[in-house]
Amino acid sequence: MHLEINSLSKQFETRQGPILALDGIDMHVETGEFVCAVGASGSGKSTLLRLVAGLDMPTAGEITVDGQIVTGPGSDRGMVFQSYTLYPWMTVQNNVEFGLKLQGIGAKERREMASYYLDVVGLTRFARSLPKQLSGGMKQRVAIARTLASRPKIMLMDEPFGALDVQTKETMQQFMLDLWNRTGVSILMITHDVDEAVFLAQRVYVLTAHPGTVQRELFVDLPSDRTYTVRRDRAFQDYREEIMDLLRGKMTPALAS
Amino acid sequence: MVLSIAVPLVLWWLVSSLDLVNDKFLPSPLQVVQALGRLWTDGFLLDDTAASLMRVTVGFGLAALVSVPIGIAMGAFASVRSLLEPIIGVVRYMPPPAFIPLLIIYLGLGEAPKIALIFMGTVFFNILMIMDAVKFVPKALLETTYTLGGQRRQALFQVIAPYVLPNIIDTFRINIATSWSLVVVAELVAAENGLGKRIVLAQKFFNTDEIFACLIILGVIGFALDLSLRYLMRLTCKWAID
Numbered sequence: 001m002h003l004e005i006n007s008l009s010k011q012f013e014t015r016q017g018p019i020l021a022l023d024g025i026d027m028h029v030e031t032g033e034f035v036c037a038v039g040a041s042g043s044g045k046s047t048l049l050r051l052v053a054g055l056d057m058p059t060a061g062e063i064t065v066d067g068q069i070v071t072g073p074g075s076d077r078g079m080v081f082q083s084y085t086l087y088p089w090m091t092v093q094n095n096v097e098f099g100l101k102l103q104g105i106g107a108k109e110r111r112e113m114a115s116y117y118l119d120v121v122g123l124t125r126f127a128r129s130l131p132k133q134l135s136g137g138m139k140q141r142v143a144i145a146r147t148l149a150s151r152p153k154i155m156l157m158d159e160p161f162g163a164l165d166v167q168t169k170e171t172m173q174q175f176m177l178d179l180w181n182r183t184g185v186s187i188l189m190i191t192h193d194v195d196e197a198v199f200l201a202q203r204v205y206v207l208t209a210h211p212g213t214v215q216r217e218l219f220v221d222l223p224s225d226r227t228y229t230v231r232r233d234r235a236f237q238d239y240r241e242e243i244m245d246l247l248r249g250k251m252t253p254a255l256a257s
Numbered sequence: 258m259v260l261s262i263a264v265p266l267v268l269w270w271l272v273s274s275l276d277l278v279n280d281k282f283l284p285s286p287l288q289v290v291q292a293l294g295r296l297w298t299d300g301f302l303l304d305d306t307a308a309s310l311m312r313v314t315v316g317f318g319l320a321a322l323v324s325v326p327i328g329i330a331m332g333a334f335a336s337v338r339s340l341l342e343p344i345i346g347v348v349r350y351m352p353p354p355a356f357i358p359l360l361i362i363y364l365g366l367g368e369a370p371k372i373a374l375i376f377m378g379t380v381f382f383n384i385l386m387i388m389d390a391v392k393f394v395p396k397a398l399l400e401t402t403y404t405l406g407g408q409r410r411q412a413l414f415q416v417i418a419p420y421v422l423p424n425i426i427d428t429f430r431i432n433i434a435t436s437w438s439l440v441v442v443a444e445l446v447a448a449e450n451g452l453g454k455r456i457v458l459a460q461k462f463f464n465t466d467e468i469f470a471c472l473i474i475l476g477v478i479g480f481a482l483d484l485s486l487r488y489l490m491r492l493t494c495k496w497a498i499d
Contacts, residue, residue: 055400075406085401089419089496099405102415130496143401150405 001066001153001186003029003052008061010047021047023211025061029154029188034180036201037190040247044212045190049158052188053079065153075103078152082159084139086131092142093118093127099150117145120179137168141175148185157189161196170228173199181225194247198239199226206246216246284466289473292466301455306474308450309440312368316375317436321429323376324383329421331384332391333413342388345381353378354442361447371443375436382432390424391417423490423497430486437479 005027012019021044029035039045050056052063054073063070065077078099086095096114105113118124121141131139140160147155160176161169177200180187191197197204204218220239222230230236266286272278273285280288296302331338353374360370394417402412444453452471459467491498 053400053404055403073400073403075404077404079401079404081397081401083395083397085395085397087398087416087419089422089494098415099407102402102405102407102411132496146405156404 001029001031002064003027003154003186003188004064005048005052006061006063008048008051008063009059010044010051010056011059020211022051022058023213025212025214027205027214029186032184032186033203034177034187034201035189035203035205036197037188037205037207038192038194038197038243038247039190039207039212040192040209042209042212043207044209045192045207046158048207048212049079049156049188049190053077053156055079075099075150076153077156078147078150078154079156079158080140080143080147080160082162084131084136084143084163086139086142086146088131091128091130092123092134095131095142096146096149099146103150113149114145117149118142120148120183121145121175135168136164137172140164140172144176144179148183152185154186154188157187159191159193160189162191162193169196174228176200177224177226194240194243195231198222198236198243199228199231204239204243206243218243281463282465284469288466289469292464292470293473296455296467296470302474305450305452305455305471306478308448309444309452310478312371312440312443312451313375313433313436315368316372316440317379317429317433319372320376320380320383320432320436324380324387325425328384328387328425329391329413329417331388332394332421333417338388341384345384349381349385353439357443357446366447371440371448374443375439378439379432379436382435383428386428386432387421387425390421390428394420423494426486426490426494430483430490433482433486434479437475437482441475 005025008022008025009020010022012021025048027035027037037045037048047056051058052070054070054077070077086092087098090098093111093114096118097110100110100113115124115127118127121144123138123141123145126134126138126142131142134142144155144160161172164172173196179185180200189197189200198220201220202224204220205214206216206218207213208215218239222233222235222239269283270286273280273283284292293302296305327337327341331341356377357370357374360373364370364373398416398420399412402416407415440451441453441456444451445457448454452475456468456471459465459471
């Protein structure tokens with residue numbers, strides 16, 4: 001898998017005139033990588049992910065997956081949204097099966113795949129529950145299982161833990177890291193949470209705002225099987241401070257004026 | 258719950274038994290029960306109820322059949338919406354009973370004009386309410402479907418349709434009350450039978466007890482229709498009920 005984003009720009013036409021959301025973004029993600037793009041609000045990070053998913057079209061530049069230009073949404077780029085996007089009338093099992101069903105995969109194979117990924121996210125015993133019976137963190141785990149069941153080349157995650165409380169969020173981050181270690185799935189996640197980015201990613205893109213551009217690419221050289229204690233390490237703190245400074249650097253003049 | 262029915266009943270019974278009002282104008286509960294019994298043994302009750310129910314079933318059934326695909330299409334496709342919304346927006350404010358003379362001229366005095374009246378009086382509201390429900394399908398749910406490899410057709414039939422099913426049942430529950438009124442209006446104007454016709458006949462012979470009996474039957478059946486649609490909702494859309 002090779003995801004490449006080349007000089008990508010996106011301009012929105014609004015009543016107040018055009019707004020440049022993304023300006024000349026260059027990025028890439030390789031097989032099995034966990035990459036985070038971190039930026040403040042206004043950095044166009046959600047727009048960026050939507051473009052990769054094919055839900056919006058860029059104004060300039062292109063996105064390719066294994067050399068194929070992205071022209072629309074497809075199951076090779078599975079997406080996990082911040083809002084819980086489970087189908088409320090389907091059981092957990094059917095939710096996880098749904099992507100496979102859309103792709104025309106037979107009932108038996110569907111059931112097996114879904115059961116496997118429900119086990120991966122630890123929700124086997126909730127297979128017959130309805131989404132409304134689950135907590136926020138569990139819903140997000142179902143959404144992740146559903147995305148994984150379609151065997152995407154890359155999983156796109158749009159601030160997936162943004163709506164969760166602090167404790168659940170920490171549990172989910174640890175869960176996400178374990179999941180990535182076990183499945184080897186390639187992930188591109190966007191977040192405004194610097195801690196989250198350093199904790200999860202092998203590589204971080206720091207985005208500036210208005211317009212969104214890539215300010216810096218940063219390699220996070222921490223063990224891949226990190227646990228929450230890594231946050232106390234000197235190296236973790238250094239990465240964190242560095243990213244904070246980068247984000248702040250762009251902010252300070254605006255605040256001063 | 259019991260009080261809500263019992264208090265008005267007791268009041269009615271008190272007022273009628275104290276002879277405050279001539280019982281030709283306000284029959285007692287007992288007289289109304291006797292009138293009900295009379296209508297039942299004469300066979301009118303069953304015939305008239307069946308006739309009215311039949312008209313509602315056909316007229317509203319047709320309106321339901323037509324409104325589901327049109328309502329969903331209008332909600333899902335902006336082009337269909339801009340084609341149909343303006344005309345429906347105007348026509349739905351023309352009171353259906355105002356069409357009765359035209360319907361009689363076009364369709365005669367039989368079942369057709371009554372069914373047409375019920376159809377016209379409910380189809381537009383059904384369509385607009387279903388369209389609104391479709392507009393409220395969360396965008397993220399549809400986008401999820403596309404990123405899972407779904408096509409537009411699949412999104413329409415496998416996501417939008419099941420998502421709005423509870424709203425459709427609720428829409429029917431609300432609008433079937435309108436059709437229940439319209440059938441009586443149609444029968445008051447011109448009919449061979451039906452509960453509305455029975456009321457007109459009772460008026461001619463000053464049988465207020467029979468009018469009361471028919472009103473009670475109309476209320477009970479309307480309430481039963483409401484309850485059965487609620488039950489259908491509970492049966493088919495457990496997920497949408499708290």
